[in-house]
Amino acid sequence: MTNNDSTTRGLNPATLTLIMIGIGLPLAFANSVWLNVIVSIIGLLYLIAMRVSWRKAGIVLLVALPLAFGSWISFWFFGTVDRWHLAWMYASRVYAYLLLGMILTMTVSTQRWLVGLHLHFHLPNAFVFGLLGALNMGNRVRREFRRIQYSALVRGENLRLWNPLLYLRIILVSLNWSNDLAEAMTSQGFTENAPRTELISDPLPAWQWVLAIGLIIIYCGAAFGLRPW
Incomplete structure (x- = not known):
């Protein structure tokens, strides 16, 4: 089985995984509403560029609405300090995490994702x-x-x-x-830990590594250096 490069669109699954993990981890410790909104908007723009099914995307976003609203209500009514900021921060964080996951799960097949992790992250x-x-x-x-x-x-x-x-x-x-x-x-000839001939090609341009690392550095710098509202 071979992978036709002309049929692949968007970023490589390995790049998307690195972005999702690299931004998702510091996002848990960042206290910024604006950064959550920016991450969500960029995720939406990427989904639009990839022409995902808006029916499926809309259902996912609607299902998450009660979770975001519940977070907002909890911190607004039961918070002790800066309730307005905390309510919006945790509500927007739900969608930031959701859209980080959607840019991978809704644009890449499971097989291509696993193959990408195997080839580039040595799974x-x-x-x-x-x-x-x-x-x-x-x-x-x-x-x-x-x-x-x-x-x-x-x-x-x-x-x-x-x-x-x-x-x-x-x-x-x-x-x-x-x-x-x-x-x-x-x-079928599978032997664990034995060298194998890779029949699937999954090219990963160097600029995508630079893009992923650059986005992670920019996010961390903004989250823990600038600390916007």
Whole structure:
């Protein structure tokens, strides 16, 4: 499998991951409403440039609205000092974190993200292929979930979603699948810690590293140096 560079758009997944982590960590300690708003606006502009589905993006933003409003209400009514600033800071932080995650999860496929982390951050092969195998079995898990419920009904048992026996049986089935997956990977020539030929090309231009590091430095300098409201 090869990756056609002409079909990829936007920043490399490794770059987006570095930006998300590099800004997300100091964002937890920054006390700035304006920086939260700026991060949110830049995230929205990137989503617009990537032409994401605004229906999906709108649903995500609406789902987060009660969380942001709840944070605002909590600090406005129960805060002890600078309630106005704290209320807006924590409410805007919800959307800043949300949009930092959306620029990655809504613009990059899971496979391309994991491959990018493997190639550029040296994520282990076993973790990447194992996780991809588990994610690709999602539909099979749902079918097995229904099959266990139907087989229980035949025996006169009604396994509700809150019944621990249902999940115990799924865990047992998943353990068998895990062994099958490991055998399949071995039969296809996979050997852990052995050198492998990389068939997937995922170029990462140097300017994207500079962009990511530059954005992180600018954010940290503004958050802990300038300290805007």
